[in-house]
Amino acid sequence: MVDPVVSVEGTAYPWGAKNVDTDVIIPAHWLKTISREGMGKGAFETVRAQPGNLFDDPRYAGSPILIAGENFGCGSSREHAAWALGDLGVKVVIAPSFSDIFSGNAVKNGIVPVVLPQEAVDRLVEVARDNPVTVDLETMTVTTPYQDRFAFTLDPFRRMCLMQGLDEIGLTLAQDTAISNFESGMARSRPWIERRSGHAGIAVGSSGRT
Template sequence: MQPFRTLTSVVTPLDRVNVDTDQIIPKQFLKRIERTGYGEFLFFDWRQDPNFEINQPRHKSSQILVAAKNFGCGSSREHAAWALSDFGYRCVIAPSFADIFHSNAGKNGILLITLPEEQVQALLDRAAKTEGYKLHVSLEDETVHDDQGFSAKFSIDPFRRYCLLEGLDDIGLTLRHADKLDNFEQAHNTKHWLAPRT
């Protein structure tokens, strides 16, 4: 997993509430077991509309998505986080997120930033009206700001912050203890073979 420290990117505004995981990645695309290859199907149904925000050329290289409240609600599919990541999004800002999506996103290297609704609306308005509108995100400082005077602090669970900063998913965390695990296995195997049979 790629470490997340700072990010400057064009913003994609998605001014819709209750964006659920079936809208993020429709169920007909959940046939793969790999984490890659889902980006092309992100928001598949909505992208049939040429005016949909993500289809706009000015948002082509965007790595920051700003959305309305309750983003990622619905089913618990981790594929939603996979699709966002595979498409190129590294950060999503919203007033609130569904709990399971919040967990899945963090485990897949996506920083979720929760800000008050009025601040998110200000970002949505600026991104909709300003060509090339950018945000600067620092996980190290837990800040987000633009070049027009907007600035906000955010908070994040310390363990999730550590994992994102270090680029550690669940497998990476486990491998940090590989020596201890090997020692345990060797000791366990030795005890097993030396144990008397009953």
């Protein structure tokens, strides 16, 4: 399960960088772990190695929103990129376009991928340097204190998953009753299937033949 995301308001990293690949988001040597915890320490490691970088600037540290350029999340399919962003505290990434795989991984990890035209992204980068930004999934808008209002679209199923905090495990658990009813019905209507599966191992173990 992931935390539900309905509305996110706060400071935003006014980055705007284009073609940010997953190796920039989280370098390969961080991929040895299977835990999401602590991945934020490696997020944008090469960028943060530079003096005066945006991600270690006290004005933006811990921002829940990241504003980036086109083709964000390109490169490998590593889900660790979404893990790293989430552990860094990012709940929303705004960009003109995303890698399809990254976009899917982001939603599975409770991160909203907001697609806006380049002109809107440029405006948000400018405003976010000194002002908060609000992303609302109920109204499907990005707004600023200067009355900027940018509408975006999101696949209805992905929007539902984000707002209800459902990842793939959560979606499966939500169908627990239906799955149990189906299995019970199968056991009653086709009992021979369960009997065969139950005795298959004995047959092989006794004679060595199937």
